[in-house]
Every structure is written in C-alpha cells, then in structure tokens.
Amino acid sequence: MDPLRLENQLCFPLYAAARSMVKLYTPFLNEIGLTYTQYITMMVMWEKKSVGVKALGESLYLDSGTLTPLLKKLEQNGLVSRHRSKEDERNLIVEITEKGDSLRQRALKVPEQMRKCVTLSTEDAVALYKLLNKMLDQLKN
Amino acid sequence: MDPLRLENQLCFPLYAAARSMVKLYTPFLNEIGLTYTQYITMMVMWEKKSVGVKALGESLYLDSGTLTPLLKKLEQNGLVSRHRSKEDERNLIVEITEKGDSLRQRALKVPEQMRKCVTLSTEDAVALYKLLNKMLDQLKN
DNA sequence: TAAAATTGAATTGTAGGAAATTTATTTTTT
DNA sequence: AAAAAATAAATTTCCTACAATTCAATTTTA
Numbered sequence: 434m435d436p437l438r439l440e441n442q443l444c445f446p447l448y449a450a451a452r453s454m455v456k457l458y459t460p461f462l463n464e465i466g467l468t469y470t471q472y473i474t475m476m477v478m479w480e481k482k483s484v485g486v487k488a489l490g491e492s493l494y495l496d497s498g499t500l501t502p503l504l505k506k507l508e509q510n511g512l513v514s515r516h517r518s519k520e521d522e523r524n525l526i527v528e529i530t531e532k533g534d535s536l537r538q539r540a541l542k543v544p545e546q547m548r549k550c551v552t553l554s555t556e557d558a559v560a561l562y563k564l565l566n567k568m569l570d571q572l573k574n
Numbered sequence: 575m576d577p578l579r580l581e582n583q584l585c586f587p588l589y590a591a592a593r594s595m596v597k598l599y600t601p602f603l604n605e606i607g608l609t610y611t612q613y614i615t616m617m618v619m620w621e622k623k624s625v626g627v628k629a630l631g632e633s634l635y636l637d638s639g640t641l642t643p644l645l646k647k648l649e650q651n652g653l654v655s656r657h658r659s660k661e662d663e664r665n666l667i668v669e670i671t672e673k674g675d676s677l678r679q680r681a682l683k684v685p686e687q688m689r690k691c692v693t694l695s696t697e698d699a700v701a702l703y704k705l706l707n708k709m710l711d712q713l714k715n
Numbered sequence: 716t717a718a719a720a721t722t723g724a725a726t727t728g729t730a731g732g733a734a735a736t737t738t739a740t741t742t743t744t745t
Numbered sequence: 746a747a748a749a750a751a752t753a754a755a756t757t758t759c760c761t762a763c764a765a766t767t768c769a770a771t772t773t774t775a
Contacts, residue, residue, distance in 0.1 A: 436685040437678065439617045439633065443692075443699055444595050446706035448614075449635045451592035452732075453713035454585050459733080470761065473589075476580045487723065492580065494590050497724050499762050506760090523723045523770050537578065544577040551584075551712060553705075558584055561705040564698060565587035571692060572594035593762075600763085611731065628753065638754050640732050647730090664740050664753045 461546045465539050466510065470495075470503060472543070478513060478529040479537050485518070486525045494573065512536060602687045606680050607651065611636075611644060613684070619654060619670040620678050626659070627666045635714065653677060 439445055455469045462472050470493075477484060477492050486504070490496055504527055507513045512533035518524040553561065580586055596610045603613055611634075618625060618633050627645070631637055645668055648654045653674035659665040694702065 435621075437617055437620055437681060439614060439621070442614075442617075442685075443703050443706075444599070444688075445614060446703065446710050447588075447592050447595055448610075450706050450710045450713060451588050452635065453710060454588055456733075457713055458585070468760065469589075473580060473583075473586060476578055476583075479578055480576075480580070485723090494593065495761095496763070498726080498764080501725055503761080517724095521723090521771070525724060540578060544583075547585075551709070553709060553712070557705060557708065560701065561709065562584050562587065564694075564702040564705065565584075565591050567698065568692070568694060568702065569587050569591045569594060571694070572591060572598055597763075609730065626753090636731095637733075639734080639756080642755055644731080658754095662741070662753090666754060 457550055458543070458547065461543045465536060465543070467540075470499070471507060472540070474500075474503060474507065475512065475533065475536065475540070478527065478533060479540075483526060483528045486527060489527060507533075598691055599684070599688065602684045606677060606684070608681075611640070612648060613681070615641075615644060615648065616653065616674065616677065616681070619668065619674060620681075624667060624669045627668060630668060648674075 435441060458469050458472070462469060467475060473493060474489070477489055484492075486497060486500055490500055493500075504513060504515060508515050511530055514528050514530055516526055516528075518526050551558075576582060599610050599613070603610060608616060614634055615630070618630055625633075627638055627641055631641055634641075645654065645656060649656050652671055655669050655671055657667055657669075659667050692699075
C-alpha cells in the first residue's frame with residue numbers, strides 16, 4: 434500500500450470530481466451568463482436579498498480576495514448593488530436588484546438540467562451529501 | 575424543497591470540501607516546496623519516472639494549459655526535465671530527475687500528517703472514496 | 716479623549732484551471 | 746509527393762482562490 438500513489442488518495446477523486454462538476458455546470462450556466470462561483474453567490478442572494486460581504490464569505494467559505502472582484506462583476510451586470518452600511522462604514526452590503534431577482538426563474542432550469550447528467554441513485558446522492566458535509570465539518574477551519 | 579438553495583445542492587459541499595482539503599495540505603506541502611497540483615503531478619512522476627504530457631493530463635484530468643506552466647516550474651526547481659520525443663517531436667516527455675526522486679522520502683510525511691487531521695472512520699473514508707469515484711466516472715467526459 | 720488594537724474590505728502577488736486559438740509535427744488522402 | 750486532416754503542446758484570455766498586506770472605520774484601553 435504505497436501512500437504516495439494517486440490511486441490510494443482520498444483527496445484526488447475529491448479534487449477531480451469537484452472540477453468535473455464545475456465543468457459540467459459551465460454550459461448550462463453560460464446560458465444565464467453566470468460562472469459557477471457567481472451562481473452559488475446568487476443562490477445566497479436569491480435567499481437573503483441583502484447580505485454583508487463577511488456573512489456571504491462565511492456562507493460560501495470564500496474571502497474578500499475572491500468575492501470583491503466577483504461582486505463587482507455581478508454589479509456591472511446589474512444583478513446586485515453594493516453600498517456601505519450606514520451604521521458601520523466598514524461593512525459593505527450587497528443587495529439583489531430587480532434584474533438579479535428575475536434571473537432566478539431562468540436559473541431554475543440549471544439544477545433540472547444537471548439532474549439529467551448526474552445519475553447517481555438517490556441513496557448514493559444522500560450518502561455522498563452526508564459524507565461530504567461530515568468531511569467539510571472537519572476541514573473547514 | 576427549493577432547488578436553488580445552497581443547502582439543497584450536492585455540488586456545493588463537493589466544491590467546498592475540495593478547496594478545504596487543498597488548504598489543509600498547503601502548510602505540509604510548503605515544507606517540501608510543492609503546491610497541491612505539483613504534488614499530485616509528482617505522485618505520477620514518482621511512479622512512472624517518465625511520461626508524456628498527454629498521458630500525464632489523462633491521469634490528472636488536466637490539460638496542457640494547466641500543465642505546461644506547472645511543468646516548467648517543476649523543471650526550474652530541478653525536479654523534472656522536459657524534452658521532445660525522438661520518435662514524434664510533437665510529444666513532450668517529462669522525466670523525473672535525481673532530485674525529484676529523492677524528494678519522495680520527504681513527501682512521505684505529507685499523507686502521514688494529513689491522516690492526523692482527517693479523522694473520518696475507515697468505513698466512511700472507504701465509502702466516500704467509492705462514491706466520489708462513481709461520481710467522477712459519470713462526470714469525467 | 717488620545718493612542719492602540721481590532722475589524723472588514725480591498726489590494727497585491729502567485730498559482731491554478733478551462734476554453735479557444737496557434738504553431739509545429741505527423742499522418743492520411745487524393 | 747503535395748494537400749488536407751489530425752495531433753500535441755504551447756499560448757492567450759478570463760475567472761477564480763488564497764496568503765499577505767494595506768487602508769479606513771470602529772472599539773477598546775490606558
């Protein structure tokens with residue numbers, strides 16, 4: 434059992450599957466003009482409507498180095514607006530726009546199209562979901 | 575069951591866990607002067623000793639756009655050498671160097687240190703490994 | 716209250732990754 | 746054999762990610 438063989442790693446299929454998954458999303462997301470990271474950001478926006486960059490980062494496990502340019506791009510595209518909090522000027526508040534909200538309808542097709550591609554059984558999908566979250570819990574510090 | 579809620583996605587914990595895993599590797603890999611992608615590349619090199627860029631890309635699910643600069647960096651650091659195949663000048667052959675080979679001993683500490691951080695049970699780890707590979711099989715086209 | 720510490724976002728620098736195009740080489744077709 | 750097609754790596758462009766630093770605003774402390 435060679436500990437440095439690619440086949441003996443848990444990390445490698447995790448890394449490779451994550452990239453393949455994003456790649457599979459890409460053509461569907463292109464149709465609504467989003468990248469994968471923008472898509473999961475919009476998921477939070479569709480739910481919360483208004484959120485600070487810090488809280489957004491905690492939801493997505495991303496920091497301002499990734500989010501700042503991404504949110505500027507979403508703002509350019511008219512999907513969100515950005516402004517400083519009145520109470521504490523350090524906090525930048527991201528708010529969804531009318532246009533961002535209306536994109537949700539078209540985005541509903543994305544998980545639908547993805548389901549057709551990933552044909553894991555429900556049991557497998559649930560098991561995988563639980564194991565990934567268990568692992569994430571251990572790793573996330 | 576909102577299909578656009580972050581919590582209802584299988585993709586998100588996959589994406590987040592993969593990034594957290596790489597982040598956890600980083601300090602251990604820093605000690606031997608490798609990034610995560612360089613590390614999995616060296617795993618193939620330690621095993622194969624000599625391999626074409628195309629075959630390397632198929633092993634790692636990476637293309638020349640990612641591998642070319644990465645291999646140049648490994649070459650700069652003296653871990654591999656690169657030269658065109660005599661039989662077919664289109665193929666670039668990557669060969670491990672003495673220095674690259676000797677790095678393997680120090681690299682053995684990495685999976686050892688990682689095991690201490692990821693405390694999934696053996697059953698969970700095996701189940702996760704199998705499910706990820708099953709998913710990867712479906713996605714990899 | 717003035718100075719020091721903390722906080723939050725932005726910035727900088729480095730390294731992926733992916734898609735699309737380019738360049739060089741080889742193979743296949745006429 | 747010359748032209749066309751195919752192949753492999755490199756390059757280009759764009760978008761993440763992360764670490765480390767900077768900058769501004771707010772709290773805490775002396």
